[in-house]
Amino acid sequence: MARKPLVLGIDAGGTMTDTFVVDENGDFTVGKAATTPHDESVGFLESAADAMSYWDGDGRSLYPELEVALYSGTTMVNTLITRRGRKVGLITTKGFEDDVLMGRGMQSWTGYSYSDRIHAVTHVHPSALVDRRHVHGVTERVDVFGEAVIPLYEHEVEAAAEELLADGVEAIVVHFLYSYLNPEHEQRARAILAAAIARSRRGGDVPVYLGSDLRPVIRENSRLNAALIEAYAVAPVRTQLEKVERAVQSRGYRYPLQTVLAYGGLCNIRYPRLHETLISGPVGGVMGAKHLSALTGIDNIIVTDLGGTSFDIGTITAGYVPVEPEPVLARFKLNLPTIAMENIGAGAGSYVKVDPVTKKVQIGPESAGSTPGPVSFGKGGTTVTITDCDLVLGYLNPDYFLGGKQKLDKELALRALKEQVTEQIGVDVYAGAEAIVRMMEREARDAIRAVASARGLDTTQYTLFGYGGAGPLHLAGYTEGLDFGGVLTFHFAAAFSAFGCTTADYQHRYARSVHLGLPPGCDAPAKLAVAEAVSRVWSEMEEAARAEMANEIAVAREIRFTQLAMVRYGGQLSDLEAVSPAPRLRTAADVDRLIAAWEDLYSKINSRVARYEGAGYQIFELGLLASVEKVKPRIVRQPLGPAEPARAAHKGTRNMYWKGRWQPASLWEMEMLRPGNRIAGPAIVEHPATTLVVPDGKCVEVDEWNFFWLR
Amino acid sequence: MASYPKDVIRDLIDGKLPWQTTKPIMSDFKDERRFEIYLEILQERVPWKERILLPVGEHLYIVEKGAARIVKCDCGHEFGPYTENWKLEALVYVRDDERSLDEIYPGARKCDPGWMELREYYCPGCKAQLEVEAVTPGYPVVFDFVPDLEGFYRDWLKKPL
Numbered sequence: 001m002a003r004k005p006l007v008l009g010i011d012a013g014g015t016m017t018d019t020f021v022v023d024e025n026g027d028f029t030v031g032k033a034a035t036t037p038h039d040e041s042v043g044f045l046e047s048a049a050d051a052m053s054y055w056d057g058d059g060r061s062l063y064p065e066l067e068v069a070l071y072s073g074t075t076m077v078n079t080l081i082t083r084r085g086r087k088v089g090l091i092t093t094k095g096f097e098d099d100v101l102m103g104r105g106m107q108s109w110t111g112y113s114y115s116d117r118i119h120a121v122t123h124v125h126p127s128a129l130v131d132r133r134h135v136h137g138v139t140e141r142v143d144v145f146g147e148a149v150i151p152l153y154e155h156e157v158e159a160a161a162e163e164l165l166a167d168g169v170e171a172i173v174v175h176f177l178y179s180y181l182n183p184e185h186e187q188r189a190r191a192i193l194a195a196a197i198a199r200s201r202r203g204g205d206v207p208v209y210l211g212s213d214l215r216p217v218i219r220e221n222s223r224l225n226a227a228l229i230e231a232y233a234v235a236p237v238r239t240q241l242e243k244v245e246r247a248v249q250s251r252g253y254r255y256p257l258q259t260v261l262a263y264g265g266l267c268n269i270r271y272p273r274l275h276e277t278l279i280s281g282p283v284g285g286v287m288g289a290k291h292l293s294a295l296t297g298i299d300n301i302i303v304t305d306l307g308g309t310s311f312d313i314g315t316i317t318a319g320y321v322p323v324e325p326e327p328v329l330a331r332f333k334l335n336l337p338t339i340a341m342e343n344i345g346a347g348a349g350s351y352v353k354v355d356p357v358t359k360k361v362q363i364g365p366e367s368a369g370s371t372p373g374p375v376s377f378g379k380g381g382t383t384v385t386i387t388d389c390d391l392v393l394g395y396l397n398p399d400y401f402l403g404g405k406q407k408l409d410k411e412l413a414l415r416a417l418k419e420q421v422t423e424q425i426g427v428d429v430y431a432g433a434e435a436i437v438r439m440m441e442r443e444a445r446d447a448i449r450a451v452a453s454a455r456g457l458d459t460t461q462y463t464l465f466g467y468g469g470a471g472p473l474h475l476a477g478y479t480e481g482l483d484f485g486g487v488l489t490f491h492f493a494a495a496f497s498a499f500g501c502t503t504a505d506y507q508h509r510y511a512r513s514v515h516l517g518l519p520p521g522c523d524a525p526a527k528l529a530v531a532e533a534v535s536r537v538w539s540e541m542e543e544a545a546r547a548e549m550a551n552e553i554a555v556a557r558e559i560r561f562t563q564l565a566m567v568r569y570g571g572q573l574s575d576l577e578a579v580s581p582a583p584r585l586r587t588a589a590d591v592d593r594l595i596a597a598w599e600d601l602y603s604k605i606n607s608r609v610a611r612y613e614g615a616g617y618q619i620f621e622l623g624l625l626a627s628v629e630k631v632k633p634r635i636v637r638q639p640l641g642p643a644e645p646a647r648a649a650h651k652g653t654r655n656m657y658w659k660g661r662w663q664p665a666s667l668w669e670m671e672m673l674r675p676g677n678r679i680a681g682p683a684i685v686e687h688p689a690t691t692l693v694v695p696d697g698k699c700v701e702v703d704e705w706n707f708f709w710l711r
Numbered sequence: 712m713a714s715y716p717k718d719v720i721r722d723l724i725d726g727k728l729p730w731q732t733t734k735p736i737m738s739d740f741k742d743e744r745r746f747e748i749y750l751e752i753l754q755e756r757v758p759w760k761e762r763i764l765l766p767v768g769e770h771l772y773i774v775e776k777g778a779a780r781i782v783k784c785d786c787g788h789e790f791g792p793y794t795e796n797w798k799l800e801a802l803v804y805v806r807d808d809e810r811s812l813d814e815i816y817p818g819a820r821k822c823d824p825g826w827m828e829l830r831e832y833y834c835p836g837c838k839a840q841l842e843v844e845a846v847t848p849g850y851p852v853v854f855d856f857v858p859d860l861e862g863f864y865r866d867w868l869k870k871p872l
């Protein structure tokens with residue numbers, strides 16, 4: 001049967017490139033190939049060809065049909081981490097030249113494991129992206145109200161420009177204090193720089209970035225980091241992305257290549273703030289969950305992604321996805337709104353080690369990549385991983401890992417496990433392996449519990465989604481003892497993040513700091529003033545969005561705007577983003593409606609008793625989401641069939657070790673199960689890319705969407 | 712368990728290892744034979760033959776001399792039994808006035824000599840600076856470290872001293 005592929009998702013990790021091809025019926029296929037860092041298009045074409053091989057096609061037949069090709073990868077993060085970016089110059093307010101060296105105190109330990117965090121001897125500041133010699137301070141000052149209290153000393157900008165150009169910088173960032181309130185000095189500096197660059201022998205090849213253009217949002221160090229990262233790391237990545245785009249277009253793809261934004265949306269690779277795509281890995285999963293939420297009506301969700309190296313947790317409450325306004329990336333704090341995710345360093349590839357002194361077993365935080373991988377891969381990995389334990393316990397099928405493409409060597413795993421772990425602590429190898437797996441699951445469970453309590457969620461009102469290659473394998477374990485409305489996984493669990501990326505719309509997000517207050521009991525004229533200020537900012541953002549999106553999206557489609565306001569009670573330290581019920585605020589009543597919408601969301605998230613109308617309200621930031629719809633995978637609802645699965649789906653039995661004893665588990669092929677089917681544990685449901693363990697006393701039911709409920 | 716080649720440990724001692732390599736070593740469990748290799752490297756660098764039992768400072772070691780265990784400088788100068796404070800046998804220079812403190816901490820950066828003084832200890836043999844104390848005037852000479860050598864070898868290294 002000829003298939004019509006619509007969406008191609010590419011996820012280039014450090015070692016492997018995954019591709020995800022969706023056809024018009026919502027069917028999908030997954031491909032894998034080694035990542036090729038020198039030219040990523042090579043690895044990705046191979047990966048896509050691998051995906052198509054399951055559909056009896058090849059890469060060739062794929063591209064002309066595609067509506068969307070979208071790419072997410074770790075190149076930009078790697079450019080940052082390995083400090084292989086551009087030579088950047090910085091012109092900043094005089095007296096603040098050392099900000100790039102000082103950074104934020106927390107940048108010296110952020111991203112560390114718990115044990116490293118408490119051992120200050122390991123703390124070290126990340127090295128600056130700009131050489132201190134390429135930082136020039138110029139005299140100027142804009143105050144906190146946006147008034148220019150010291151004019152820009154233009155001759156100092158000129159002198160700085162001459163020096164930076166003579167030093168051979170490849171990009172220049174202009175970043176003045178409070179420029180988000182008044183960008184005039186930065187804009188004037190840009191004009192001076194443009195003239196200097198034109199005069200210099202190098203012609204116009206030195207791009208200039210303004211802090212006020214890139215991120216006009218409060219917090220100097222974070223927005224400086226964002227601007228520097230854009231100047232430093234984006235250009236090499238854009239070159240890579242252009243190569244990938246040429247590769248797909250030369251094979252018949254008709255549109256620009258798309259990539260994924262940290263707050264869940266797509267943009268094309270010419271987007272002027274490409275650093276917003278830096279954090280996109282776990283974001284895909286949340287977007288996928290949100291898509292399924294709209295489809296199925298499940299609107300309170302806890303998403304959990306158990307991959308090779310980490311366990312990520314996100315939440316969706318009443319369809320609302322919380323945004324982290326100031327995340328940390330490659331140990332830099334930057335104000336880039338990102339879908340809020342928590343994670344712990346525990347995954348299927350996590351190393352299992354025994355402390356030689358205390359004999360305490362430790363899982364992670366380091367992990368084996370896909371090469372050499374776990375011991376059982378037989379590719380030279382020598383340290384025991386969780387995957388090796390899963391194999392020894394009979395959860396994994398040694399001949400069906402990645403559909404049999406990666407054979408697993410049980411003897412090798414067993415021997416390493418004995419030598420490195422169980423003999424060290426003097427326990428039976430199987431009991432020890434199970435204890436380790438349960439320990440990892442307990443860590444994951446504790447992390448879910450911590451997120452639920454930190455965000456004030458009542459888990460019984462939430463459905464837990466478990467995905468990631470190893471998600472279904474440990475789902476029963478890490479949800480045990482937690483009370484959810486339901487526990488759900490998917491036959492595409494291994495590629496859920498890539499799937500999620502294919503469900504996103506084109507979307508740009510704009511933000512600007514403001515300073516607006518609604519004191520308790522304020523009158524209508526005061527509200528009207530706020531309404532006018534808010535509407536003016538929204539109008540300006542919409543204009544900017546129209547101009548940018550017209551340049552980017554070839555197909556003219558309607559832009560849908562969502563107006564946002566970050567509101568807090570007077571005196572609070574953090575705010576919550578509310579969607580405005582109206583596109584503009586025209587009357588005092590409109591302001592009341594916006595506040596009411598915010599308060600409604602606030603009470604859903606923080607409970608009703610947390611309301612505090614008496615404090616009045618403050619708005620420190622306004623935002624705008626501009627979206628254009630695109631084709632998405634279609635997941636089809638099917639009628640429920642019999643509870644008894646088709647006979648052909650039954651593959652036999654395998655012994656698995658659970659709660660201290662071996663028990664025969666019935667073995668099933670996941671792709672052959674149909675809506676309505678019900679399988680009682682102990683059972684193992686296998687898919688080429690994932691394995692679902694159903695313990696004794698539990699069962700799995702396939703619903704009308706072909707999703708798997710663990711009950 | 713991790714173990715590292717001798718030249719990695721040598722670079723670690725000399726502070727020549729890049730941070731990306733140093734950090735994982737610091738964060739991992741202590742590697743097998745680290746102490747042994749560490750002593751080997753130190754032993755190769757000193758011009759004398761007495762066996763090093765434990766380093767106690769940048770230039771100082773506790774060594775085995777006949778039946779005695781003494782503190783010895785890498786230049787060969789011997790301070791006496793490790794159970795007594797080697798500082799009492801060292802040269803000392805005390806910075807306890809504005810002028811002498813100003814050489815190290817100029818202007819407003821320096822301490823008030825009425826509240827704090829700096830005592831610098833030097834080797835009588837090679838004149839290397841061995842240690843600096845920052846203490847209140849009149850404070851007794853600080854005895855930095857009396858290791859439990861027997862316990863360390865018996866319980867942690869699990870070998871005879």
Ligand SMILES: [Zn+2]
Binds near residue numbers: 784787834837838
């Ligand atoms: Zn000496």
